[in-house]
Amino acid sequence: MSKTKILSLLNQDTFSKNDLVYLLSFYNKDEKQLIFEKSKEIKQQFVGNKIYLRGLIEYSNKCTKDCFYCGIRAHNHKVERYTVSDADVLNCADYAYKNNYASIVIQSGETKDKVFIHKITQLLEQIHQKTKHALKVTLSCGEQSPETYKTWFEAGAHRYLLRLESSVESIYNTIHPNDEKHSYENRIQALKDLQTAGYQVGSGFMIGLPKQSLEDLASDLLFLQDFNIDMVGMGPYVEHIETPMYKQKDFLIPQEDRYHLTLLMYALLRIMMKDVNIASTTALDALNPTGRIEALSVACNVLMPNLTPIIYTSNYHLYNNKPDSLHSDKLVAYIEKHKTLHGNNIAFGEHGNSKHFENRKND
Ligand code: SAH
Numbered sequence: 001m002s003k004t005k006i007l008s009l010l011n012q013d014t015f016s017k018n019d020l021v022y023l024l025s026f027y028n029k030d031e032k033q034l035i036f037e038k039s040k041e042i043k044q045q046f047v048g049n050k051i052y053l054r055g056l057i058e059y060s061n062k063c064t065k066d067c068f069y070c071g072i073r074a075h076n077h078k079v080e081r082y083t084v085s086d087a088d089v090l091n092c093a094d095y096a097y098k099n100n101y102a103s104i105v106i107q108s109g110e111t112k113d114k115v116f117i118h119k120i121t122q123l124l125e126q127i128h129q130k131t132k133h134a135l136k137v138t139l140s141c142g143e144q145s146p147e148t149y150k151t152w153f154e155a156g157a158h159r160y161l162l163r164l165e166s167s168v169e170s171i172y173n174t175i176h177p178n179d180e181k182h183s184y185e186n187r188i189q190a191l192k193d194l195q196t197a198g199y200q201v202g203s204g205f206m207i208g209l210p211k212q213s214l215e216d217l218a219s220d221l222l223f224l225q226d227f228n229i230d231m232v233g234m235g236p237y238v239e240h241i242e243t244p245m246y247k248q249k250d251f252l253i254p255q256e257d258r259y260h261l262t263l264l265m266y267a268l269l270r271i272m273m274k275d276v277n278i279a280s281t282t283a284l285d286a287l288n289p290t291g292r293i294e295a296l297s298v299a300c301n302v303l304m305p306n307l308t309p310i311i312y313t314s315n316y317h318l319y320n321n322k323p324d325s326l327h328s329d330k331l332v333a334y335i336e337k338h339k340t341l342h343g344n345n346i347a348f349g350e351h352g353n354s355k356h357f358e359n360r361k362n363d
Pocket of ligand 1: 069070071107108109110140141142143161162163165205206235236237238239240283318319320
């Protein structure tokens with residue numbers, strides 16, 4: 001009975017919130033395999049079997065925000081603050097260039113400090129100079145003014161990842177302090193500003209937040225579609241002991257369920273949006289050692305090996321059990337270990353721009 005209904009729903013072109021809630025309800029049941037099969041088929045058809053690399057530089061954990069879930073929030077005084085030196089950033093970029101990653105991501109805590117803004121601009125210019133403009137660069141440095149987004153775009157940033165964390169305003173407001181610095185409206189505006197500035201724009205959510213329902217997750221998927229997002233980075237919420245939200249750990253669904261829900265969210269997004277880039281996020285591996293490989297086989301097409309020098313990484317501690325399973329020097333061994341990557345191949349040397357972005361620009 002449910003099988004017939006699922007199959008007929010999956011053949012629709014558009015999905016209502018009710019359809020998505022129904023499909024999400026199979027996250028811990030065998031029927032979800034039907035959804036995974038459809039997602040794999042669409043992935044093959046629209047983005048192929050290539051996995052694009054994004055070498056990740058966790059540039060700085062200095063943050064002016066106080067998000068209730070995040071291990072590098074300003075009020076966590078147990079974390080040692082760092083900023084990667086210019087020389088180390090350039091070495092990471094050079095490593096990505098020489099190893100044919102084709103793309104890097106610079107991610108950091110959030111600050112609108114002028115010195116920081118200028119530093120990112122300079123680094124972008126130096127990276128491109130050193131790597132002969134061969135790398136595509138994604139920034140993930142939080143909410144900034146339209147002018148800053150423009151400056152960074154002109155200095156050579158091509159893509160920007162800014163997660164909305166939850167598209168449901170009431171949830172957003174319970175996981176962030178209630179002040180100007182953490183406003184839902186400003187975050188949406190920042191996403192619009194990024195589109196205006198010309199970036200390939202990425203967003204995403206945490207999955208399995210306290211009191212988050214399947215309706216809320218269905219809204220998240222619909223948000224990405226309505227917003228015409230090009231790239232998606234969403235992953236399971238993983239509690240961090242030094243954060244205010246840790247108190248709510250007993251109200252969470254089990255980690256295993258969060259893991260399965262995340263995979264199903266990837267699959268449904270692939271079916272809905274078809275040509276977007278979906279990253280297989282690091283947080284998945286905190287819940288299941290082969291999580292990221294599973295996600296790549298089901299729906300994702302982007303993998304982010306970590307390039308950050310080891311001396312810094314223990315302080316970029318966003319959540320408990322953050323894995324170091326895919327540091328860049330282990331990439332070759334990782335591919336070897338998961339030999340076939342379920343029929344996917346790493347696309348060394350290819351930029352892997354979001355096809356959705358290219359189609360959006362041509363429309
Ligand atoms: N400050 C930047 C990005 C740095 S944090 C920005 O706001 O864009 C990168 C991402 O880590 C966040 O967007 C959030 O979704 C994720 N994250 C933080 N704490 C987490 C947690 N406890 N569990 C899972 N993901 C978390």
